[in-house]
Amino acid sequence: MTEYQHQRTVMEWSCYASNRIRYPGLDLLYHIPNEIKCNAAQGKQRKDIGVKSGVPDLCLPVARGQYHGLYIEMKAERGRVSENQKKWLKRLMEQGYLAKVCYGFDGALRSITMKDKQAETSQENVFFSRLEKEKIKLAALEDYKQKHEEEDPEAEQMCQKQRKVVEVCRTEIKTAIHQLRDPIAEAILIRKYLNMEQVQDIANHMHYSERTISYKLQEALQKFADNCSDLQ
Numbered sequence: 001m002t003e004y005q006h007q008r009t010v011m012e013w014s015c016y017a018s019n020r021i022r023y024p025g026l027d028l029l030y031h032i033p034n035e036i037k038c039n040a041a042q043g044k045q046r047k048d049i050g051v052k053s054g055v056p057d058l059c060l061p062v063a064r065g066q067y068h069g070l071y072i073e074m075k076a077e078r079g080r081v082s083e084n085q086k087k088w089l090k091r092l093m094e095q096g097y098l099a100k101v102c103y104g105f106d107g108a109l110r111s112i113t114m115k116d117k118q119a120e121t122s123q124e125n126v127f128f129s130r131l132e133k134e135k136i137k138l139a140a141l142e143d144y145k146q147k148h149e150e151e152d153p154e155a156e157q158m159c160q161k162q163r164k165v166v167e168v169c170r171t172e173i174k175t176a177i178h179q180l181r182d183p184i185a186e187a188i189l190i191r192k193y194l195n196m197e198q199v200q201d202i203a204n205h206m207h208y209s210e211r212t213i214s215y216k217l218q219e220a221l222q223k224f225a226d227n228c229s230d231l232q
Contacts, residue, residue, distance in 0.1 A: 001104070001152070003076045005144075007031070007057060009105040010074070012147070013140045014112075023113060025062035032059060054084030056092070056099060060112060064098075071099040072108050079103065105144075106137040128193045131169040138162045170194060179227055185220035192217060 056071040092099035102108040145155035
């Protein structure tokens with residue numbers, strides 16, 4: 001995929017209502033058009049109105065944790081970062097923004113959906129974020145294939161590869177859960193993180209109160225953390 005295709009995939013993903021509900025402020029994501037080819041006269045006009053070389057491609061002006069917002073310099077998998085782009089990323093970081101290079105749309109999605117560092121300390125984020133990230137990537141690829149399969153014959157192959165990655169993640173987590181040797185903890189974690197059930201639904205299925213399930217969920221997460229400290 002080209003840099004254009006990667007960035008287009010990110011923007012298409014950001015337009016889905018379900019994603020905008022899940023990630024408040026996602027509708028503010030926008031592209032900074034500073035890469036358009038033009039002649040000398042047009043170049044002067046663009047410079048006169050403030051277009052600057054090296055400015056990152058995408059901006060998400062949503063404060064998160066210690067950062068005022070997010071700037072992304074999009075690159076294809078083997079793309080190169082210019083010295084001017086490096087300078088802009090450094091200056092933006094100095095001003096309190098998270099500014100980074102993202103190789104491929106999946107790198108950009110990880111940055112956009114990433115929780116701030118304080119939130120990352122929770123056991124839920126640490127041990128189940130990998131599966132969540134891979135599922136997000138698969139959803140974006142499936143959407144890309146649906147819209148652009150005719151122009152990109154490799155789209156289905158990329159989807160198949162990512163489906164295998166997701167399945168491997170699910171298998172690894174399920175295996176680790178079963179190592180707890182605690183039927184109740186195992187059932188709660190599988191329902192919550194593999195079956196994507198809400199606490200209320202888990203409580204109804206297992207005939208417990210929501211309060212009890214919430215308590216048992218925290219216990220299960222702690223047991224999982226103790227048994228799988230190296231699972232990311």
